[in-house]
Amino acid sequence: MKKKHWFLRIFSFFAIFSFLINCMCGSASVIQEKQKVNLEEVLDSFGFVGKERQDAFKFICEKAGVHLPERFGTHELFQLVASTQERFVNRADKQERWETTDLDWMGQDVKLLNESFAELGFVGAVYPNKMHYDAVCILGARRSEMEKRIKFVERLVARGHDFDRVVLLTGERYATVGVDGTAEEIEEIAQHFGISSSEVTEAYIFKYLYEQSCLNKGDFTLVVIDTPARDGRRPTTQTTVEDFCKWDKEHPGAIEDALFISSQPYVAYQTAIIEEILRQNNSDLLFKVSGDSYMPSNDSVKTLAGALGSYIWIKVLVCLSRWGFTINSYEDLERAKRLYFHMMWLYKCLIFSPDLISLAGLNNEG
Numbered sequence: 238m239k240k241k242h243w244f245l246r247i248f249s250f251f252a253i254f255s256f257l258i259n260c261m262c263g264s265a266s267v268i269q270e271k272q273k274v275n276l277e278e279v280l281d282s283f284g285f286v287g288k289e290r291q292d293a294f295k296f297i298c299e300k301a302g303v304h305l306p307e308r309f310g311t312h313e314l315f316q317l318v319a320s321t322q323e324r325f326v327n328r329a330d331k332q333e334r335w336e337t338t339d340l341d342w343m344g345q346d347v348k349l350l351n352e353s354f355a356e357l358g359f360v361g362a363v364y365p366n367k368m369h370y371d372a373v374c375i376l377g378a379r380r381s382e383m384e385k386r387i388k389f390v391e392r393l394v395a396r397g398h399d400f401d402r403v404v405l406l407t408g409e410r411y412a413t414v415g416v417d418g419t420a421e422e423i424e425e426i427a428q429h430f431g432i433s434s435s436e437v438t439e440a441y442i443f444k445y446l447y448e449q450s451c452l453n454k455g456d457f458t459l460v461v462i463d464t465p466a467r468d469g470r471r472p473t474t475q476t477t478v479e480d481f482c483k484w485d486k487e488h489p490g491a492i493e494d495a496l497f498i499s500s501q502p503y504v505a506y507q508t509a510i511i512e513e514i515l516r517q518n519n520s521d522l523l524f525k526v527s528g529d530s531y532m533p534s535n536d537s538v539k540t541l542a543g544a545l546g547s548y549i550w551i552k553v554l555v556c557l558s559r560w561g562f563t564i565n566s567y568e569d570l571e572r573a574k575r576l577y578f579h580m581m582w583l584y585k586c587l588i589f590s591p592d593l594i595s596l597a598g599l600n601n602e603g
Contacts, residue, residue: 408472
């Protein structure tokens, strides 16, 4: 009986041990599953909610040759950014949007592609959700876009929208003939401000256009954010909005809610960028981004795809943070550097595993 008793005890021990091992393996499997989310969750996080929008995004990716896996972790999200930067944006470092070239797929099924971008919300005008804001902040761009944005604000004022201040978010990007007008138009601006043509920057162009507009006749306080170039790079949305945050802190209570003015197809991208800038600058500013519509044409896919690619580039960072995804592999670290290192203010938001932090180059970045 004793032998049988010990045999049963040994058998029970191994049975329980086996059960615990299986439970641990099962838990590890569940944890592994939680490290990835499905495609629909990713598209929802992009704001592409509903079958119509998700099908529109999938159609654009199919035409561009961008693969969409069913499950996404850190690796797959970075792969999506890399693919859309290559197939949508096609923009080299320091290259302006208007200097990019079309890819072959951008000239095929243009009507259906334009309809898909419209379904995603990159075409129609985006209007304010209330009538009064402390300030309307107009984002700088090339001349034609700045003219368009000023006229959009003029129409808002005509519709009854009211602002205490008009803020021009601009800076030291030197004028380019063909982009910011003819040589004669740039010379006219130079003479207006008593400077040489070579000294004309986006800031001068913006101020000149404002002075010629109906807004200049209104009862608005004008604020000009004239951001200098930094490290050989022209001002960007990031640097101009950061300078605006500095101005806002120096004038407490002056602006509590602001309407930023962009133009389609960049409203979604600018919204995501401005939200992150305000977060990093500990600003409690309430804001909305609005902008006039974009008119699709036979050669508009490059512009629309570029805007969508830029939007994905910033929104993936939000996804990584939201789901607590960590960069654990050297391959993903290198990809993160290629995609974001030139924008250190965004790169430093990424979460690296402890053994990769020194390689990430963040030791001196805080």
